[in-house]
Amino acid sequence: MVAAGRFIASRNVYGIVWIGADLVVTDRYGSKADFIAVGQPITDSVIPFIGSEGDILDLQKNPDTSIELPGVVIHTGGDQQERYNLSLFWSPEQQGYLLLVARASLDAALEIELLRHVRARLMAEAEIKAKSDELARANRDLEDFAAIISHDLRAPMRALHYMTDDLEATLAQNRLDDARTKLAWIRSQSKRMSSMLTALLDYSSIGRKSRALELVDTKALVTSIANSLPLEDGFAIVVEGQWLEFETLRAPLDLVLRNLADNAIKHHDRPGGVVTIAARDTPGALLITVSDDGPGIAAEHRQAVFLPFRTLVAGDAAASAGIGMGLALVERTIENMGGVIRLLPVPTGQRGTTFEVVWPKILNENRP
Numbered sequence: 001m002v003a004a005g006r007f008i009a010s011r012n013v014y015g016i017v018w019i020g021a022d023l024v025v026t027d028r029y030g031s032k033a034d035f036i037a038v039g040q041p042i043t044d045s046v047i048p049f050i051g052s053e054g055d056i057l058d059l060q061k062n063p064d065t066s067i068e069l070p071g072v073v074i075h076t077g078g079d080q081q082e083r084y085n086l087s088l089f090w091s092p093e094q095q096g097y098l099l100l101v102a103r104a105s106l107d108a109a110l111e112i113e114l115l116r117h118v119r120a121r122l123m124a125e126a127e128i129k130a131k132s133d134e135l136a137r138a139n140r141d142l143e144d145f146a147a148i149i150s151h152d153l154r155a156p157m158r159a160l161h162y163m164t165d166d167l168e169a170t171l172a173q174n175r176l177d178d179a180r181t182k183l184a185w186i187r188s189q190s191k192r193m194s195s196m197l198t199a200l201l202d203y204s205s206i207g208r209k210s211r212a213l214e215l216v217d218t219k220a221l222v223t224s225i226a227n228s229l230p231l232e233d234g235f236a237i238v239v240e241g242q243w244l245e246f247e248t249l250r251a252p253l254d255l256v257l258r259n260l261a262d263n264a265i266k267h268h269d270r271p272g273g274v275v276t277i278a279a280r281d282t283p284g285a286l287l288i289t290v291s292d293d294g295p296g297i298a299a300e301h302r303q304a305v306f307l308p309f310r311t312l313v314a315g316d317a318a319a320s321a322g323i324g325m326g327l328a329l330v331e332r333t334i335e336n337m338g339g340v341i342r343l344l345p346v347p348t349g350q351r352g353t354t355f356e357v358v359w360p361k362i363l364n365e366n367r368p
Contacts, residue, residue, distance in 0.1 A: 014030060014032060014100050014101060014102050015028065015029065015030040015031070015032030015033030015034075015036075015100070015101035015102070016028065016029045016030055016033065016098070016099070016100060016101070017029075017033050017036050017042075017098070017099035017100075017101065018094070018096055018097070018098060018099075019042050019088075019096055019097035019098075019099060020096050020097075021060070021095055021096060021097075023041050023042050023043065023053065023056065023097075024039065024040065024041055024042075025037060025038050025039065025040060025041075025042055025045070026038065026039075026096065030101070032084070032101045032102065032103065033099075033101050035074055036099075036101075042097075042099070046069075046072070046074075046086065046099075048069055048072055048086075049069075049088075052067070055067060056088065056097070059088070059089065059090035059097070060090050062090075063089070063090045063091070063092050066087055066088060066089045067087070067088040068085075068086070068087055069085070069086040069087075069088075070085045070086075071083050071084075071085065072084050072085070072086055082103060083103070084101050084102060084103060085101075085102045085103075086099060086100070086101055087099070087100045088100075157193075158230050159189060159228060159229060159230035160186060160189055160190070162230050163182055163185060163186055163189075164186065166182055167179060167182040167183065167186070170182060189228055213247045213248065213249060213363060214247065214248075214249075214250055215245060215246070215247055216245065216246065216247070216248050216250050216253065217243075217245045218243045218244055218245065218246075218248075218253070218279065218286065219239070219243035219245075221250065221253065221254060221257070222239050222243065222257055222277055222279075223239055225254065225257050225258045225261060226239055226261065226277070228258075229258070229261060229262055229265060230265075231265065232271075232272075233271075233272070234271050234272025234273070235265060235268070235272055235273055235274075235275075236273075236274050236275070237261060237265075237274075237275045237276075237277065238274060238275070238276045238277070239277050239278075240276065240277075240278050241278035241279040241280055242279055242280050242281045243279045243286075244279070244281055244286055244361075246286075246361055248359070248361070248363070249337065249363065252333045252334075252336070252337060253359065255329065255330070255333055256330050256333055256334060256341075256357060256359075257277065257288070257290070259327070259329065259330045260277075260290040260330060260355050260357075261275055261277060261290060263327065264290060264291075264292035264294060264353065265292075267294060267295070268292065268293075268294040268295070269294055269295040270294070273292060273293050273294060274292070274293055275290065275291070275292045276289075276290070276291045276292070277289075277290050278291070284360060284361060284362070285339065285358045285359055285360045285361055286359045286361065287356065287357070287358060287359075288356070288357040288358075288359055289344075289354055289355065289356050289357070290354070290355045290357070291352060291353070291354040291355075292352050292353055292354075293351055293352045294351065294352055294353060295351065296346055296351055296352055296353050297343070297353055302343055305327050305343060306327050306328055306330075306331045306341075334357060334358075334359070337359065337360060337363065338360045338363070339357065339358045339359050339360050340357070340358040341355060341356070341357050341358075342355070342356045342358075343355055343356075344356050
């Protein structure tokens with residue numbers, strides 16, 4: 001669509017102007033549109049639009065209509081002036097206005113009809129591009145889902161494996177009460193895995209992510225994750241801070257917290273340790289930190305931790321082993337939400353690793 005607009009404008013047939021929903025000009029093509037200032041309200045450049053802001057905004061409700069201003073006199077500099085035909089349309093696909101500018105001829109009706117044909121062509125190309133982008137997003141979602149399923153099922157499956165081993169030993173010792181407790185845990189974790197798979201499938205298959213928004217009690221979510229991860233004797237997960245209940249996407253937040261906590265446990269270098277998951281409320285986001293008292297990550301590896309399929313070689317106390325695919329999935333998930341993840345520096349002489357996640361409270365629908 002942009003390429004077609006530039007082609008038409010470069011032939012000096014029409015000037016093409018894109019205007020945001022706030023009526024501020026965002027782009028223009030062609031010398032016939034040189035009198036329109038980018039970054040300024042369209043009413044600053046086209047005086048006849050002043051007072052018609054309501055009619056312009058109404059185009060959003062009726063995208064099949066347009067505002068036609070034939071034979072408008074425009075001062076193009078000094079004492080020079082030109083007479084132009086202006087046609088303004090609303091593009092639902094681009095969520096903005098399209099203004100076509102053409103030098104007025106003796107037959108204004110013919111000129112306007114040509115403008116309508118150009119507009120129809122541009123709108124059709126915009127729709128094709130939007131559908132192409134939607135298909136690309138669907139393909140990326142499918143790839144993400146396949147990667148998540150292959151990677152993220154390992155932790156709960158490992159936990160179930162450990163518990164079934166414990167259950168077998170408990171039954172061999174005829175400790176039936178303990179066996180019932182372990183069976184209840186296995187049942188609850190199986191239910192959690194099923195719910196997690198359903199949520200991930202819904203998240204990856206839905207077109208607009210806002211349809212998957214739900215009210216999430218993040219304290220309950222992180223507590224559930226902490227209870228589901230396999231912990232050997234001597235390890236503990238501490239949940240603290242200011243956790244919120246707000247509308248967000250449950251599945252990706254679950255994925256992020258679970259991966260960060262599981263990585264901290266798996267790559268610890270001592271028989272015991274503590275992983276702390278904390279949250280703090282900020283005006284636009286929930287600020288989450290996942291910290292551990294493990295070996296940390298050596299300076300030469302800090303830039304590589306988010307690369308896919310990158311396994312860091314285990315070494316001394318300053319190295320971290322086996323980062324794998326988890327952090328790449330975490331980073332992509334957070335970026336798709338419009339958030340940020342950072343690996344924070346560790347004070348000199350201290351052990352451990354701290355990841356900071358800025359999880360937005362409002363979903364960014366413009367992310368891919």
